[in-house]
Amino acid sequence: MALRLSSSALGAPLPKSEILTDFKAKIEKEPFDELVLDLTGIEKLFSWAIRVVVGLHKECAARGKPFSVETDNDSIVHLFKMLKLDSLFTVKAVGK
Amino acid sequence: MNLADQSILNELVVESREHLASIEPDLLSLERGETVSKEAVNRIFRALHSIKGGFGFFGYEKIKSLGHVMENVMMGVRDGKTQITPPMVDALLLGIDKLRVMLDDVGRSEDSEIGPELAALEGFADLKVQPEAIKIPVRAPDTAYTLNTLPVSREALNSFVRTGRHLYVLGIDINADLTRKNRSPLDFFKELEKVGEFVDSWMDTSPISGLTDCLEKEIRLTVILASVLEPDLLAGGFDIDPNRVTSFHKDEIRKELSGEKNKQGQSAMTERPGAANAAKIADPDETIRVKVDLLNDLVNLAGELVLSRNQLMQRLKDTESQSLKTIVQNIDRVTSELQEGIRNTRMQPIGTLFAKFPRIIRELSKKLGKEMEVFVEGEGVELDKSIIEALTDPLTHIVRNCADHGIESPQQRAKNNKPAAGRITLRAYHEGGQVMIEVGDDGQGIKADRVREKALENGLIRRENAAGMSDTELFQFIFEPGFSTAEVVSDVSGRGVGLDVVKTNIEKLGGTVVIESVAGRGTTIKLTLPLTLAIIPSLIVTCEERRFAVPQVDLEELVRIRAVDVSRKIENIRGYEVLRLRDRLLPVVRLNKILDIPNPTFIDPETKERMPDRRKRLADRRQGEVPEIKEMRSAGKDRRCSSKSAANVLVLKVGPNRFGLVVESLHDNEEIVVKPLSMYLKGCKCYSGATIMGDGRVAMILDSAGISEEANLKFDELSKESQMQAEKHARDLDKASRAMLMFKSSATEVLCMEISGIARIEKVGNADIEKVGDKEYVRHADSSLRIVRPADYMPVKPSVSQQPHVYVIVPKGKSKNMGIAADSLLDIVETTAIEDKKSLVGTGIAGSMIVNNRMTVLLDVDSLLNVVEP
Numbered sequence: 001m002a003l004r005l006s007s008s009a010l011g012a013p014l015p016k017s018e019i020l021t022d023f024k025a026k027i028e029k030e031p032f033d034e035l036v037l038d039l040t041g042i043e044k045l046f047s048w049a050i051r052v053v054v055g056l057h058k059e060c061a062a063r064g065k066p067f068s069v070e071t072d073n074d075s076i077v078h079l080f081k082m083l084k085l086d087s088l089f090t091v092k093a094v095g096k
Numbered sequence: 097m098n099l100a101d102q103s104i105l106n107e108l109v110v111e112s113r114e115h116l117a118s119i120e121p122d123l124l125s126l127e128r129g130e131t132v133s134k135e136a137v138n139r140i141f142r143a144l145h146s147i148k149g150g151f152g153f154f155g156y157e158k159i160k161s162l163g164h165v166m167e168n169v170m171m172g173v174r175d176g177k178t179q180i181t182p183p184m185v186d187a188l189l190l191g192i193d194k195l196r197v198m199l200d201d202v203g204r205s206e207d208s209e210i211g212p213e214l215a216a217l218e219g220f221a222d223l224k225v226q227p228e229a230i231k232i233p234v235r236a237p238d239t240a241y242t243l244n245t246l247p248v249s250r251e252a253l254n255s256f257v258r259t260g261r262h263l264y265v266l267g268i269d270i271n272a273d274l275t276r277k278n279r280s281p282l283d284f285f286k287e288l289e290k291v292g293e294f295v296d297s298w299m300d301t302s303p304i305s306g307l308t309d310c311l312e313k314e315i316r317l318t319v320i321l322a323s324v325l326e327p328d329l330l331a332g333g334f335d336i337d338p339n340r341v342t343s344f345h346k347d348e349i350r351k352e353l354s355g356e357k358n359k360q361g362q363s364a365m366t367e368r369p370g371a372a373n374a375a376k377i378a379d380p381d382e383t384i385r386v387k388v389d390l391l392n393d394l395v396n397l398a399g400e401l402v403l404s405r406n407q408l409m410q411r412l413k414d415t416e417s418q419s420l421k422t423i424v425q426n427i428d429r430v431t432s433e434l435q436e437g438i439r440n441t442r443m444q445p446i447g448t449l450f451a452k453f454p455r456i457i458r459e460l461s462k463k464l465g466k467e468m469e470v471f472v473e474g475e476g477v478e479l480d481k482s483i484i485e486a487l488t489d490p491l492t493h494i495v496r497n498c499a500d501h502g503i504e505s506p507q508q509r510a511k512n513n514k515p516a517a518g519r520i521t522l523r524a525y526h527e528g529g530q531v532m533i534e535v536g537d538d539g540q541g542i543k544a545d546r547v548r549e550k551a552l553e554n555g556l557i558r559r560e561n562a563a564g565m566s567d568t569e570l571f572q573f574i575f576e577p578g579f580s581t582a583e584v585v586s587d588v589s590g591r592g593v594g595l596d597v598v599k600t601n602i603e604k605l606g607g608t609v610v611i612e613s614v615a616g617r618g619t620t621i622k623l624t625l626p627l628t629l630a631i632i633p634s635l636i637v638t639c640e641e642r643r644f645a646v647p648q649v650d651l652e653e654l655v656r657i658r659a660v661d662v663s664r665k666i667e668n669i670r671g672y673e674v675l676r677l678r679d680r681l682l683p684v685v686r687l688n689k690i691l692d693i694p695n696p697t698f699i700d701p702e703t704k705e706r707m708p709d710r711r712k713r714l715a716d717r718r719q720g721e722v723p724e725i726k727e728m729r730s731a732g733k734d735r736r737c738s739s740k741s742a743a744n745v746l747v748l749k750v751g752p753n754r755f756g757l758v759v760e761s762l763h764d765n766e767e768i769v770v771k772p773l774s775m776y777l778k779g780c781k782c783y784s785g786a787t788i789m790g791d792g793r794v795a796m797i798l799d800s801a802g803i804s805e806e807a808n809l810k811f812d813e814l815s816k817e818s819q820m821q822a823e824k825h826a827r828d829l830d831k832a833s834r835a836m837l838m839f840k841s842s843a844t845e846v847l848c849m850e851i852s853g854i855a856r857i858e859k860v861g862n863a864d865i866e867k868v869g870d871k872e873y874v875r876h877a878d879s880s881l882r883i884v885r886p887a888d889y890m891p892v893k894p895s896v897s898q899q900p901h902v903y904v905i906v907p908k909g910k911s912k913n914m915g916i917a918a919d920s921l922l923d924i925v926e927t928t929a930i931e932d933k934k935s936l937v938g939t940g941i942a943g944s945m946i947v948n949n950r951m952t953v954l955l956d957v958d959s960l961l962n963v964v965e966p
Contacts, residue, residue, distance in 0.1 A: 013278060015311055024307045047274040047281055048311060054301045055310030062306060079282050083317065084298040 003032035005056070008041060015048040020055070027059055035060050039071040040094060045079060057089050070094050104255050108150045109199050110385070115143035116192050116199075117451070123192075124454040126173075127185045128469075134174075141170040147195065149251035151202075159198050162210050166191045168221035178220060187216035189455070241265045241342050243352045247296055248320060250353065257350045261292070261322040264330060267340035268317040270299075277335070281317070284334075291333065292323025388481070391441050398438040399769035402631060403788050405431040406766065410790035432767075435631055442482075446524045446533070447475025449484050453495055453522060460499040467517040468503055474524035479531055483605055483625060487533075490598040494535045494621050495520060497594065502539030502619055512616070514538065530607075530649055536620035542613040544570050550579060568752060571611035575599040603801060606647070606784065608751040632770060634787075636763040636795065637746065639687040640697060641706075643795040644759075645768050645787055646746060650800040652754060654762065655745040666743070672809070675745060675756045682747065684756040685807045687798075691782060748800040755804055766790075770797065781806050833928050836945075838952060839905070839918040841885065842892040848947065849916075849955040851924060855908040858915070861901050874904065874915075881906070882914045882964070889963050890940040892953065895919050907957045914961055923948075939963050 005023055009016045027035070037056055039045070045053075053069065060067035068090035071077060080091045122136040148163030166188060172178035194213045198205035243253070246265065256263055266288075268274065274281060288294060297320065303313040323330060331338040405427060412424050450472045457470045479487075503509075503518030510516070523534040544567040551557045551573045557565065573579055577596040602609045607625035626632065626649060634645040635654075655677065657666070666684065667674050674681045697706045745756040768787040777783065781802030789795050835851040860874045865883060867873075872883040883904055887894040897919035904915035925947055931954060933943040940960030945952050 013280075015275070017311065020307050020311065027307075044280055044282065047270045047279070050281060050299075051270065051304065051310045051315065052307070054299075054304050054315070055307040058301070058304055058306045058310070075282055079285075082285060082294075082297050083281065085301075088301065 001032055002034045002036050003027070003030055004036045004038055006038035006040070010039065010049045010052065011042040011044060012049075013046050019052065023052075023056065024059075032065060034066045034068070037067070037069045039069060039073070039076060042071070042073060042076065045076055050079075050083070050085075053085070054088075057085075060089075066090070068092060104259065105154055105202065107258070107385075108154070108255075109202055112147045112150065112199055113196070115147055116196055117448075119143050119192060120189070120455055121451045123180075123185055123188055124458060126180045127182060127458075137170060137174050141167060141174055144170060146251055149249045150255075153249065153252055153255075156198075156202065156205055158205050158208050158210055159195065159202075162191055162195060162198075162213060165214055165217045165221050169217055172221065184220045187213075187220060190216050243344055243349060246320060252295065252322075253349050253353055256322045257346050257353065260346060261324050262327070262346055263295070263344040263349060264292070264319075264321045264323060264327070265342040265344075266319040266321060266330075266334075266336060267342075268319060268336065269314050269340070270317055271314045273336060274317075285319075287334065288319065288321055291325055291330070292321045295320040295322055386441070391438075391481075394438050395442060398435045399631060401431055402435055402767060402769050403790075406790035407792065408790075435767075439480075439631065440478075442480050443478035444481050444484050445475055446477050446479055446484060446487075446531075447472070449487060449491065450475055450522050450524075452488070452492075453520075456492065456495060457499060457520060460496065464499060466499070466503050466505060468499055469517045469519055471519060471521045472523075473521070477524040477526060477531060479625065486601060486605055487623075487625075490601050490623075491522075491533070491535065493594045493598050495522075498535060498537040498539065498619070502537035502541075504540050508540070531625045533623040533625065534620050535623075536618060538618040541615040541617050541619055542571060542574070542611070543615045544613075547571060547573060554579060568610065568612060571613060572751075574611060575609070606649075608801075610751055631767055633765060634768050634797070635746070635765055636789075637687075637744075637759040638761045638763065639691070639759050640693045642693075643763070643789060643793070644687070645766070645795050645797045646748070646757075646800075647784075647797065648765070650748050650750075650798075652747040652749050655747060655756065657743040657745060677747070677756075680754075682754055682756045683807070683809045684745065684758060685803060685809070686758045687803075688760075690803055690807050748803070750801045750804045753804070753809075755800075755807075755809055757798075757800075757803065768795075768797070833926050835924060835926050836947065836952075837905070837924055838922040838947065839903070840920050840922060841895060841916070841918050842887045843894065843896045845892045846922065846947075846950060846952045847886065847892075847918075847955050848945070848952045849905070849907075849957060853908050853957060855906045857921070858904045858906065859901055860904050863900075865902070872917075876913075879913060882912070883917050884914050884960065884964050885917045886940060886955070886960070889960060890953075891938040907961070910957070910961060912961050912965055914964065916955070916957070916960070 003026065005026060007016075007019050007022070009019050035056065037053060057067045066089075069080070070092045072094050074093065077091055077093050080086050085091070119140050122133075122140050126133060126136050126140075144163050144167040148160050148167055151163070152160035169178070169184065169188060173180055178184070191213045194208070194210060198208050243263075246263075248263070253263070268284070270281075273279070274284060285294065285297075298318055300316045300318070303315055304310045321330075325333070327341060327343040328338070330336075330343075331341045409424060409428060412420060415421060453472075454470050457468050460466075461468045498520050499518075503520070504512065504514070506516060509518065519538045521534070521536045523532075523536070525532050547570045548557075548562050548565070551570065552559060552562055554573075554576070556573050556576060556579075575595050575598070579596075599609050602623055602625070605625055607623055609624075610622045611619065612622065613619040626647075633648040635648060635651055637644050637646060655675070657675070667676060667681075669681065673684045675684045697709050744759050744762055746759060747754055748757055766789075768789075770785045771787060772785055773780070773783060782799055783796045784799035784802070785797040787795050787797060836848040837851050837854060838846055838848050841847055858874075858876070860883075865872050865874055866880075872885070873880040874883060875881075881904065883902070885895065886892055895917075899919060903918040903921055905918055906915040927945065927947050929945040929947055931943045931945055936944040936953060940956050940963065942954040942956035942959075945954055
């Protein structure tokens with residue numbers, strides 16, 4: 001069963017720590033076979049959001065579960081490639 | 097693509113073409129070699145690696161893929177895992193051809209179909225092997241980077257050096273440099289790209305363990321950037337701690353690249369003997385790439401400078417000022433050296449052209465089923481670039497002709513005891529200020545008789561002239577359009593449409609082409625070409641107040657015929673005026689006549705006036721109502737002695753032929769700048785170009801081949817006439833000169849007889865002479881030889897010799913077995929002395945001659961022997 005996480009707050013310029021609390025609770029509460037972070041609708045990712053994405057990847061890695069990101073934004077796909085994060089987890093481009 | 101990238105791409109295309117051109121000859125030489133040359137394999141490997149890396153960098157995947165597979169093939173050879181075989185070479189050559197096509201239109205290279213080439217190569221390539229790559233290291237943030245550990249390809253480093261950029265490794269702390277400064281990573285990358293080229297980046301996520309610490313732990317983003325900015329500007333401009341900026345200066349990168357070239361990988365191959373003869377690859381720092389258009393502009397400017405120098409020298413030649421003369425001399429010297437230097441920038445070794453032929457012969461060998469090898473000499477001989485480019489097609493055609501018609505089939509070669517592999521030789525060398533190129537084969541040669549028949553069939557010669565033509569003259573017909581003696585026309589050659597074009601193209605370059613051949617042994621085609629087309633040494637001549645330039649390469653000698661000799665040396669044979677020059681007859685052409693200048697004149701050498709010339713023929717003496725001539729006639733003076741009638745003749749070369757061109761006067765030798773004829777004058781055969789003289793006036797450059805054609809000179813007829821006259825002269829000489837034996841048989845007189853009439857001479861002791869009555873005999877073999885003492889029968893004094901022996905001269909071809917006694921043999925002389933039959937007569941006397949200032953009696957052997965024994 002795939003657990004989908006999303007939050008429009010990930011597009012904010014400043015860190016929102018409540019997102020971390022929310023994500024953490026959902027991961028610990030709901031069993032999942034894979035984790036999907038839905039970034040659809042997010043225009044820009046700031047560096048703090050990137051760190052959150054990395055944190056989610058590490059959570060899944062610790063549990064031995066696959067992690068992927070979905071986005072409808074080409075620049076976010078490009079960014080993950082430039083940072084070589086696409087070698088750590090799957091980055092899917094979805095239609096707008 | 098921005099302008100800078102386009103410029104780099106253009107340069108990459110040019111370099112890649114050079115790489116491909118260098119791969120081919122190495123590949124073919126490896127195919128032929130018995131042991132593999134490590135250096136050649138490494139060159140091919142590096143070339144393919146460069147092409148693959150360079151175009152991969154720009155995202156041209158098809159070129160990169162094909163280059164990658166070819167590189168894999170060569171890696172196997174380099175590591176000793178595979179051997180070079182003809183099928184492997186075929187596949188690699190196929191790949192090279194495809195790469196060439198893709199390079200010709202790089203923009204559309206992604207649409208190219210490379211399946212067949214990959215399929216041909218895949219059997220030879222270990223596609224699982226990844227070519228050498230610099231792996232991304234896992235390093236702690238503070239570990240110093242070095243150039244050879246960065247994930248940057250050699251091609252990329254080369255391009256940075258070429259474009260003057262330094263390489264930077266930036267360590268960006270996500271928290272400190274981005275989050276706290278409210279920068280998004282993407283915006284940061286965009287800012288970086290404004291000042292340089294983004295090369296690569298990666299993020300070290302190891303400090304983060306999960307959501308708990310993801311916002312607290314610092315993670316490092318590493319970015320590699322190439323930029324022209326200096327390090328302090330870069331760090332300051334992006335507000336990055338300078339300690340986290342590692343910079344590699346472009347000079348440092350260049351040194352690192354040079355160091356890498358020197359330590360190419362070890363291989364399993366042995367060095368091939370003689371590999372030291374392989375061409376030395378130029379150090380890139382010693383050469384610089386220059387556009388051809390720029391060189392052409394420099395050549396034109398040098399030409400203008402030469403003209404201006406000529407004008408300056410002419411204006412100042414009579415100056416009294418010594419300092420000005422010195423300055424002018426200096427300008428003259430510097431201009432000549434500059435012109436020479438600029439000319440040399442356009443010079444290229446002919447080896448670049450010769451390098452194409454091993455591949456061509458390889459293909460033809462397969463197509464024609466003949467084993468053939470190419471040998472090349474003189475690859476270093478240099479020619480102007482434009483001449484080399486223009487030679488490609490003619491030489492290719494000649495080589496194809498050698499392969500198709502020259503070299504015999506393997507069966508025929510075996511029958512003729514020739515080596516199985518036919519030999520085609522390309523040779524270049526300098527001679528007499530020109531470049532000679534010879535293309536030769538050891539094939540079946542050309543049958544002169546066959547050419548003669550074909551020439552008669554085509555109506556090119558008359559039957560009465562055909563027999564007297566030399567082989568070289570006959571072979572020139574092979575250059576006639578449509579002339580072919582080929583029994584089989586192939587798609588390689590034989591239609592008779594190629595060699596005429598070859599000759600025309602060579603002549604357009606100012607060169608000549610001649611065929612030499614020996615039936616059964618082989619054929620050599622010799623091309624003679626000028627070194628350069630732009631500036632040439634020439635002789636300036638005048639005709640009817642017009643100046644003309646005669647290229648020195650066409651000029652063999654200058655002949656001034658004195659007035660007294662004109663009527664003797666200029667003859668009329670078969671309707672042509674000819675000059676007898678030493679042992680040959682030269683057809684003579686008057687320049688004013690061939691240029692159709694009406695109302696010819698001559699310059700009176702005494703009064704310097706220009707007077708009308710009414711001579712119809714050169715050898716005619718001047719006619720007309722010239723008062724001076726009338727006066728000389730009436731005074732009884734031989735007006736042939738007047739220098740007014742002397743003739744200046746230029747002996748010009750047209751291939752193997754020579755002719756004389758009569759001009760009015762000769763001037764200086766000058767280096768002239770050749771300007772091409774305008775389209776309106778291109779049909780004028782007598783001119784090959786024009787030049788501007790020192791005084792600004794134009795002089796036309798004469799074309800000796802065009803003049804001979806315009807004058808319709810029949811060299812073969814005159815050659816035959818010349819040969820006939822030479823033979824007659826030789827016969828006359830033979831008759832006049834006789835070899836005579838001088839001897840004494842009497843007290844005073846010297847006798848002589850022709851050596852050709854003597855069978856033998858024997859020395860006989862007096863004791864061996866036997867007398868029968870008053871006759872003397874000596875035993876010879878099984879018979880007796882009668883000794884005849886001339887004094888007994890001829891009106892000469894008796895012998896008083898006290899010698900214990902006598903010489904017996906036995907005449908040739910006489911039925912009577914007799915020999916003529918001689919006391920002493922004086923000498924054998926070659927003499928042209930005239931026989932005097934009247935002064936001295938008598939028995940046994942044919943006449944007398946003066947030989948060595950002495951009267952000598954010529955012996956009449958027949959009449960003497962008849963008197964002895966009637």
